[in-house]
Amino acid sequence: MTPGQIALRALIVGFIIAFAVITGFAYTTLLERKLLARLQARIGPNRAGYIPIPRRGGGKERKLLAGFMQPAADAVKLFFKEDPQPTMVDSWVYNLAPMLAVIPAVVILAVIPWAGKINIFGAVFEPYFAIAPGLNVAVMFFLAITSIGVYGVALAGWASNSKYAVLGGIRASAQMISYELALGMSVLVPIMIADSMDLGVIVEAQRGGWFIFLQPLAAFVFFVGALAELQRAPFDLLEAEQELSAGYTVEYAGMRFGMFFLAEYMKMISFSALTAVFFLGGYRGPFVDQVPALGFVYIILKIFILLCVMIWVRASLPRLRYDQLMSFGWKVLLPISVLNFLLTAIFIVLAQEGFLF
Numbered sequence: 001m002t003p004g005q006i007a008l009r010a011l012i013v014g015f016i017i018a019f020a021v022i023t024g025f026a027y028t029t030l031l032e033r034k035l036l037a038r039l040q041a042r043i044g045p046n047r048a049g050y051i052p053i054p055r056r057g058g059g060k061e062r063k064l065l066a067g068f069m070q071p072a073a074d075a076v077k078l079f080f081k082e083d084p085q086p087t088m089v090d091s092w093v094y095n096l097a098p099m100l101a102v103i104p105a106v107v108i109l110a111v112i113p114w115a116g117k118i119n120i121f122g123a124v125f126e127p128y129f130a131i132a133p134g135l136n137v138a139v140m141f142f143l144a145i146t147s148i149g150v151y152g153v154a155l156a157g158w159a160s161n162s163k164y165a166v167l168g169g170i171r172a173s174a175q176m177i178s179y180e181l182a183l184g185m186s187v188l189v190p191i192m193i194a195d196s197m198d199l200g201v202i203v204e205a206q207r208g209g210w211f212i213f214l215q216p217l218a219a220f221v222f223f224v225g226a227l228a229e230l231q232r233a234p235f236d237l238l239e240a241e242q243e244l245s246a247g248y249t250v251e252y253a254g255m256r257f258g259m260f261f262l263a264e265y266m267k268m269i270s271f272s273a274l275t276a277v278f279f280l281g282g283y284r285g286p287f288v289d290q291v292p293a294l295g296f297v298y299i300i301l302k303i304f305i306l307l308c309v310m311i312w313v314r315a316s317l318p319r320l321r322y323d324q325l326m327s328f329g330w331k332v333l334l335p336i337s338v339l340n341f342l343l344t345a346i347f348i349v350l351a352q353e354g355f356l357f
Contacts, residue, residue: 014131025265026071039315045070083254093159098259100152105266111138115295128200139197157248168247172238178329183225185337189218203282212279219279226271233314272306
């Protein structure tokens with residue numbers, strides 16, 4: 001293939017994946033609200049849209065998929081909601097910050113492998129199906145892109161010209177930077193085991209067994225670090241309404257406000273996909289070598305389960321105090337991840353030198 005054909009294919013695949021994930025983001029909000037309602041024994045969205053099913057013998061009709069149009073109703077509300085801009089803000093930075101929050105959430109999708117080598121309508125995708133397949137620095141790309149999200153949070157707080165927003169931005173950026181260290185150290189473990197930073201190679205290295213069984217500690221640290229990076233409960237200190245009036249987003253409204261939550265839910269999908277790739281075998285599963293299209297089913301199923309776990313954590317655990325949050329990141333997660341990394345490196349070297357087997 002010529003460079004132009006490769007670029008065109010990447011553009012088409014990227015558009016399809018981005019469209020699917022943005023649609024998935026909308027219904028992730030519905031999944032969260034429905035599942036939270038079920039876990040907490042209360043009523044979730046059930047008004048905006050449903051499929052009426054008549055009851056036998058008359059009576060009130062049953063409602064199938066009640067609330068399935070709620071994401072569309074929320075989107076319409078945000079588009080038409082008044083979007084004032086406070087006076088004395090840094091207008092250029094104020095408008096740039098939501099974009100800096102959303103763009104990294106979308107760009108992460110470029111390196112995620114969604115299926116193995118596959119033929120779709122005569123087009124062969126190899127070595128695996130992704131927007132940018134075969135990138136040998138994919139993990140570095142992921143870590144670099146996620147770090148950009150800190151700028152969106154910090155600049156949103158600073159540009160809003162509000163003490164509550166500034167405090168929320170400082171809190172959130174300090175939290176994200178702190179937990180990125182543990183998250184980055186935990187990522188090194190599957191890299192060392194697979195001996196590659198190519199996410200496709202990491203998935204293929206799990207043919208004999210998922211890395212979560214070899215390294216449950218690294219998987220736990222990565223998942224907790226992802227929750228903190230996403231500012232999800234119990235690490236949602238930036239939204240401590242009783243302290244900060246919703247943190248760095250307090251001066252945002254309308255779709256500029258919605259973009260921050262678009263970024264959060266899209267990152268939920270992206271981090272769930274990365275957790276599946278690093279520790280749950282990615283697109284691998286039974287019969288995937290015979291039917292490569294099953295790879296899409298397996299990775300989507302794993303993403304769905306991980307999203308449900310994130311929602312379950314939110315429904316179950318109370319918010320930490322800020323000192324507890326920072327203490328847990330620096331005094332617990334980081335030392336554990338560093339020690340686990342060192343021990344893994346030692347055992348790998350000993351195994352390569354023949355001292356263990």
